[in-house]
Amino acid sequence: MTGADPTRGGCPVPLAETEKVLLGHGSGGQLSAELLRDVVVPALGAAAAETVPEDAAVVAVDGLDLVISTDAFVVSPLFFPGGDIGVLAVHGTVNDVAMMGAVPLALTVAYVIEEGFPVADLRRVTASVGAAAAAAGVPVVTGDTKVVGRGAADGLFVTTTGLGRRLPGARVSAAFARPGDVVLLSGPIGAHGTTILSTREALGFEAEIVSDTRPLHRLVATMVAGAGPAIHVMRDPTRGGVASTLNEIAAAARVGIEIDEAAVTVPAPVAAACELLGLDPLHVANEGCLVAVVAPAAADALLALMRSTPEGRWAARLGSVVEEHPGRVVMHTLMGGRRVVDMLVGEQLPRIC
Amino acid sequence: MTGADPTRGGCPVPLAETEKVLLGHGSGGQLSAELLRDVVVPALGAAAAETVPEDAAVVAVDGLDLVISTDAFVVSPLFFPGGDIGVLAVHGTVNDVAMMGAVPLALTVAYVIEEGFPVADLRRVTASVGAAAAAAGVPVVTGDTKVVGRGAADGLFVTTTGLGRRLPGARVSAAFARPGDVVLLSGPIGAHGTTILSTREALGFEAEIVSDTRPLHRLVATMVAGAGPAIHVMRDPTRGGVASTLNEIAAAARVGIEIDEAAVTVPAPVAAACELLGLDPLHVANEGCLVAVVAPAAADALLALMRSTPEGRWAARLGSVVEEHPGRVVMHTLMGGRRVVDMLVGEQLPRIC
Numbered sequence: 166m167t168g169a170d171p172t173r174g175g176c177p178v179p180l181a182e183t184e185k186v187l188l189g190h191g192s193g194g195q196l197s198a199e200l201l202r203d204v205v206v207p208a209l210g211a212a213a214a215e216t217v218p219e220d221a222a223v224v225a226v227d228g229l230d231l232v233i234s235t236d237a238f239v240v241s242p243l244f245f246p247g248g249d250i251g252v253l254a255v256h257g258t259v260n261d262v263a264m265m266g267a268v269p270l271a272l273t274v275a276y277v278i279e280e281g282f283p284v285a286d287l288r289r290v291t292a293s294v295g296a297a298a299a300a301a302g303v304p305v306v307t308g309d310t311k312v313v314g315r316g317a318a319d320g321l322f323v324t325t326t327g328l329g330r331r332l333p334g335a336r337v338s339a340a341f342a343r344p345g346d347v348v349l350l351s352g353p354i355g356a357h358g359t360t361i362l363s364t365r366e367a368l369g370f371e372a373e374i375v376s377d378t379r380p381l382h383r384l385v386a387t388m389v390a391g392a393g394p395a396i397h398v399m400r401d402p403t404r405g406g407v408a409s410t411l412n413e414i415a416a417a418a419r420v421g422i423e424i425d426e427a428a429v430t431v432p433a434p435v436a437a438a439c440e441l442l443g444l445d446p447l448h449v450a451n452e453g454c455l456v457a458v459v460a461p462a463a464a465d466a467l468l469a470l471m472r473s474t475p476e477g478r479w480a481a482r483l484g485s486v487v488e489e490h491p492g493r494v495v496m497h498t499l500m501g502g503r504r505v506v507d508m509l510v511g512e513q514l515p516r517i518c
Numbered sequence: 519m520t521g522a523d524p525t526r527g528g529c530p531v532p533l534a535e536t537e538k539v540l541l542g543h544g545s546g547g548q549l550s551a552e553l554l555r556d557v558v559v560p561a562l563g564a565a566a567a568e569t570v571p572e573d574a575a576v577v578a579v580d581g582l583d584l585v586i587s588t589d590a591f592v593v594s595p596l597f598f599p600g601g602d603i604g605v606l607a608v609h610g611t612v613n614d615v616a617m618m619g620a621v622p623l624a625l626t627v628a629y630v631i632e633e634g635f636p637v638a639d640l641r642r643v644t645a646s647v648g649a650a651a652a653a654a655g656v657p658v659v660t661g662d663t664k665v666v667g668r669g670a671a672d673g674l675f676v677t678t679t680g681l682g683r684r685l686p687g688a689r690v691s692a693a694f695a696r697p698g699d700v701v702l703l704s705g706p707i708g709a710h711g712t713t714i715l716s717t718r719e720a721l722g723f724e725a726e727i728v729s730d731t732r733p734l735h736r737l738v739a740t741m742v743a744g745a746g747p748a749i750h751v752m753r754d755p756t757r758g759g760v761a762s763t764l765n766e767i768a769a770a771a772r773v774g775i776e777i778d779e780a781a782v783t784v785p786a787p788v789a790a791a792c793e794l795l796g797l798d799p800l801h802v803a804n805e806g807c808l809v810a811v812v813a814p815a816a817a818d819a820l821l822a823l824m825r826s827t828p829e830g831r832w833a834a835r836l837g838s839v840v841e842e843h844p845g846r847v848v849m850h851t852l853m854g855g856r857r858v859v860d861m862l863v864g865e866q867l868p869r870i871c
Binding site: 184185186187188189190191192197200201204205208209210211212213214219220221222224226227229231233234235236237238239241270271273274275276277278279280281282283284287288289291292294295296298299303304305306307308309310311312313314316317318319322324326328330515516 | 537538539540541542543544550553554557558561562563564565566567572573574575577579580582584586587588589590591592594623624626627628629630631632633634635636637640641642644645647648649651652656657658659660661662663664665666667669670671672675677679681683868869
């Protein structure tokens with residue numbers, strides 16, 4: 166679940182009983198946060214766990230800190246350069262568990278299949294789930310399959326849940342960012358979202374851009390083993406992109422964040438696709454990088470550690486946490502100016518994951 | 519996941535690459551078992567956990583036996599007499615965890631919502647999730663919300679995952695049924711499936727039949743505390759009904775099962791609806807009863823224990839496990855004959871849960 170921003174300006178319109186759910190409510194941006202804050206969390210009532218909303222939850226059992234995370238995947242198209250819905254579901258869930266500083270131990274997979282879906286495609290997606298899970302070293306322990314009539318779903322939806330165990334020394338939360346902390350980014354951004362969109366729209370970038378979908382739990386384990394207590398926040402900037410993730414951290418911790426545009430690596434074909442599509446790369450979904458907010462004394466060592474791994478070899482120092490403008494993210498632009506980096510509003514890229 | 523029956527006769531047709539997924543593949547019956555056996559499990563390959571497929575899996579962490587289960591809910595209509603998709607999702611998952619002899623500790627909830635779905639309905643379903651989880655004493659710890667375009671889903675699908683902890687003394691599996699064991703059934707059957715179908719078809723039974731959806735973890739805890747090691751199998755006969763559950767047990771344990779028609783309680787309005795709809799109550803989905811296969815010496819005590827609980831007050835001795843006809847379920851009919859009770863074939867009741 167994603168936190169809403171109590172410090173943000175503007176005039177949030179309450180979701181009246183007569184309203185309809187919009188595509189933007191699934192964006193991972195501001196509308197998603199409002200749906201959670203105004204509808205889901207109040208309706209859950211006493212059953213909702215009272216913690217800062219994260220992409221995963223910690224459940225303490227007998228002194229063991231278990232981590233559990235669940236995600237529904239509805240990406241369209243199901244197959245895209247660099248992966249498919251099965252790979253994406255495994256990586257997305259492994260990563261959500263890892264972002265709590267945890268080792269993933271087991272996965273579950275639930276399918277909702279539209280009647281008439283080709284068995285060959287189901288086999289292909291399932292083989293991807295199997296291969297991605299095996300490569301990540303996480304078994305698929307149970308699952309479920311439902312079939313709905315033609316037109317009642319769009320091919321295949323996949324919901325994965327991950328169970329993990331928090332690593333010793335790891336204690337991270339979006340709320341733990343503090344002024345003076347350094348913001349690190351593990352790699353280039355924008356590849357996943359632009360891949361999906363250019364494939365869907367047949368824009369011709371397919372040869373140049375592939376999704377960055379990859380598991381990040383080994384990178385996380387390396388970071389935690391090296392400097393666990395110095396890591397205050399870890400998040401993978403998926404739906405809503407780096408901008409939404411940084412805004413969520415700023416809101417949860419009631420701090421400001423300043424980032425340098427020069428530190429944001431956008432691969433040239435991704436940048437070209439973004440320009441053509443009118444997208445801000447900071448709002449585009451990623452599936453293979455993470456943002457870490459770390460104590461300043463450990464930042465250089467952590468950056469070096471990240472760069473020593475295949476997943477983090479392009480890691481960069483993105484910016485820092487400040488006391489000023491709590492709840493806001495500000496970017497120092499290449500032109501020497503400053504601009505506010507907003508959370509994604511509305512639905513820029515529907516069904517991106 | 520559901521086990522296939524290697525001992526069953528007939529001629530299973532392999533699912534060729536050119537084939538399409540049918541509604542019947544989601545029935546919980548024989549086609550579901552074939553889809554798992556022929557497509558899902560082979561495609562998962564090394565990532566699939568190698569155990570007898572159950573509705574939940576045991577994951578051992580540091581000497582702790584955790585149980586995890588996941589289910590996608592696609593019931594139509596979303597609201598029905600006795601419950602809605604939210605209640606059903608919570609109870610279904612609590613029960614799948616409980617059927618491993620476990621106490622449920624936490625739930626996750628993932629929504630796939632169709633664009634245009636009324637916010638009021640989302641609030642209502644979520645309030646049901648919250649109320650059912652609170653009544654069961656299990657917190658909702660995390661979740662996910664995705665939105666797809668109009669026509670890409672039918673209103674709302676809910677996928678829930680339950681995390682539990684196996685109770686001391688509990689060690690159950692469909693494979694553990696052995697000749698001489700007694701088969702117990704906790705209550706009357708057929709209410710859930712006939713409620714959904716008569717609501718959907720507006721058959722006019724709505725005033726008389728309500729879904730039996732209820733959590734069974736307290737009944738299970740009572741049974742395990744009373745005679746844990748004597749309980750060999752526990753299953754809730756949901757999709758595919760009591761017939762499919764008994765066939766799964768017979769197949770997994772390579773035993774025969776004999777049941778008495780006289781011991782099967784079908785409430786009169788349920789029986790009337792089944793007759794009108796041409797349904798065998800043994801194939802109709804239940805959401806509030808369980809089948810237990812127990813050691814004969816403990817059967818009377820367990821039956822008394824079950825009857826001492828609100829959920830099990832109509833518990834009955836359904837039959838017994840035999841060496842003969844392994845993989846087959848045979849019923850002694852009220853007329854004094856014998857008939858084979860088959861697994862549900864095809865899709866009798868689409869989108870029942």
